[in-house]
Amino acid sequence: MKIGIDNIGFYTSNLFLDMAKLAKKRNEDPNKYLIGIGQEKMAVIPKTQDIVTLGANAASQIVTDDLMDEIDLVIVGTESGMDNSKSAAAYIANLLGLKNSIRTFEIKQACYGATAGLQMAKDYIQIHPDKKALVIGADIAKYGLKTKGEPTQGGGAVAMLVSANPKLLAFDGDSTYYAEDVMDFWRPLGYSEAKVDGKFSTNVYLDFLSHVYADYQDTYGAKLTDFASFAFHLPYTKQGLKAIKFLIQNEPEEVQASYLNKFEASRKYNKIVGNLYTGSLYLSLLSLLENADFLKENDKIGLYSYGSGAQGEFFAMKLVEGFQSVLTGKTKNLLAKREEISVEEYEKIYQSTLNYRDNEVFDVTEDHARYVLAKIDDTKRIYIKQF
Numbered sequence: 217m218k219i220g221i222d223n224i225g226f227y228t229s230n231l232f233l234d235m236a237k238l239a240k241k242r243n244e245d246p247n248k249y250l251i252g253i254g255q256e257k258m259a260v261i262p263k264t265q266d267i268v269t270l271g272a273n274a275a276s277q278i279v280t281d282d283l284m285d286e287i288d289l290v291i292v293g294t295e296s297g298m299d300n301s302k303s304a305a306a307y308i309a310n311l312l313g314l315k316n317s318i319r320t321f322e323i324k325q326a327c328y329g330a331t332a333g334l335q336m337a338k339d340y341i342q343i344h345p346d347k348k349a350l351v352i353g354a355d356i357a358k359y360g361l362k363t364k365g366e367p368t369q370g371g372g373a374v375a376m377l378v379s380a381n382p383k384l385l386a387f388d389g390d391s392t393y394y395a396e397d398v399m400d401f402w403r404p405l406g407y408s409e410a411k412v413d414g415k416f417s418t419n420v421y422l423d424f425l426s427h428v429y430a431d432y433q434d435t436y437g438a439k440l441t442d443f444a445s446f447a448f449h450l451p452y453t454k455q456g457l458k459a460i461k462f463l464i465q466n467e468p469e470e471v472q473a474s475y476l477n478k479f480e481a482s483r484k485y486n487k488i489v490g491n492l493y494t495g496s497l498y499l500s501l502l503s504l505l506e507n508a509d510f511l512k513e514n515d516k517i518g519l520y521s522y523g524s525g526a527q528g529e530f531f532a533m534k535l536v537e538g539f540q541s542v543l544t545g546k547t548k549n550l551l552a553k554r555e556e557i558s559v560e561e562y563e564k565i566y567q568s569t570l571n572y573r574d575n576e577v578f579d580v581t582e583d584h585a586r587y588v589l590a591k592i593d594d595t596k597r598i599y600i601k602q603f
């Protein structure tokens with residue numbers, strides 16, 4: 217029985233910042249951000265969106281009325297949780313109108329959370345093939361203003377429907393994984409922005425890739441050319457370029473050129489959204505699927521998931537027959553319709569989201585998303601559905 221991703225949805229806010237303009241304000245050469253970091257635009261998340269609304273807005277792209285009775289597991293992977301106790305999944309299931317005979321919970325392991333959810337959903341469907349699971353990766357990537365991490369911020373959510381006989385991608389065998397207690401990136405309780413040992417983190421990411429990929433090759437006898445293409449966790453897209461260069465380093469020149477060319481499709485969306493932590497790998501996958509003209513049925517895609525702290529995992533998925541019918545171009549439209557804001561407006565939004573008061577009403581008139589955070593009432597977050 218095939219198990220995999222039946223459908224995939226994405227959501228980010230309607231606001232973005234131009235990276236060349238941010239570079240100028242920070243007295244950096246724009247090419248450092250555009251080429252050196254590999255980011256052209258950065259999603260800016262207003263106060264009316266948090267991981268609950270981002271996740272619900274992404275899920276609403278794929279949760280149709282006929283699925284209401286079939287979904288009985290909702291997992292949210294996030295490291296931007298807004299409550300130490302209640303899970304974002306509980307809110308999201310309610311906002312979507314899912315039934316009550318359902319399991320809802322949240323998973324944390326930095327950017328790896330959505331992969332943990334996806335693998336758990338795979339195992340669940342294996343023994344409950346008549347059910348469906350909703351796995352969401354939702355985050356707001358935040359570093360300090362004027363820090364080295366600033367140009368690698370972003371935010372958004374990816375939602376995946378996991379089922380038997382999926383319409384998009386099927387898991388192809390098992391994963392290889394590697395974990396170590398590493399202090400490369402962390403966010404202490406009470407901080408809304410992450411702390412990071414930046415250069416160190418970029419090396420740990422590649423070191424973990426070398427572990428899981430070598431293990432995958434040894435365990436499954438796999439070779440590079442078994443994969444039509446790859447999708448990587450993309451904290452910023454230059455990191456993915458380093459990853460693909462690592463994988464192809466011993467290949468002939470024409471093979472290297474071909475994989476480098478294919479990599480471009482997998483970073484197109486991430487380049488204009490930025491890091492969305494748990495969702496980044498799956499936005500890269502979506503970017504590849506919607507922008508590559510070379511993919512065909514039965515092609516195998518290699519996926520590398522990395523979450524600081526740290527966890528790495530490598531696995532493969534195969535495109536199923538008729539996969540093109542699932543790719544609607546909604547993400548392209550969503551990203552094309554965003555509004556540019558100035559560096560000053562971005563800094564204002566940044567400051568406003570550092571603290572939430574126990575009682576606060578938000579102006580939602582500028583936020584046209586289906587789900588928005590309308591107010592905080594005696595510490596309780598109140599969400600509304602706008603249409």
Ligand code: HMG
Pocket residue numbers: 245246247248249251252253295325326327328364365366367368400401412413414415417418419421449450451452454455491493522523524525
């Ligand atoms: P930095 O020190 O500002 O940048 O920090 P740099 O000086 O190293 O320059 C970056 C690149 O730009 C370099 O290229 C320069 O040569 C190049 P590289 O050596 O990397 O190939 N450059 C230029 N290129 C063209 N024209 C120019 C120019 N100037 C310089 N004029 C750093 C960069 C990524 C460290 C920083 O942004 C940071 O700390 N970011 C946050 C941490 C991060 O994203 N780490 C990634 C791995 S960890 C991970 O993926 C997990 C994570 O998503 C969290 C989670 O798991 O939850 C972060």
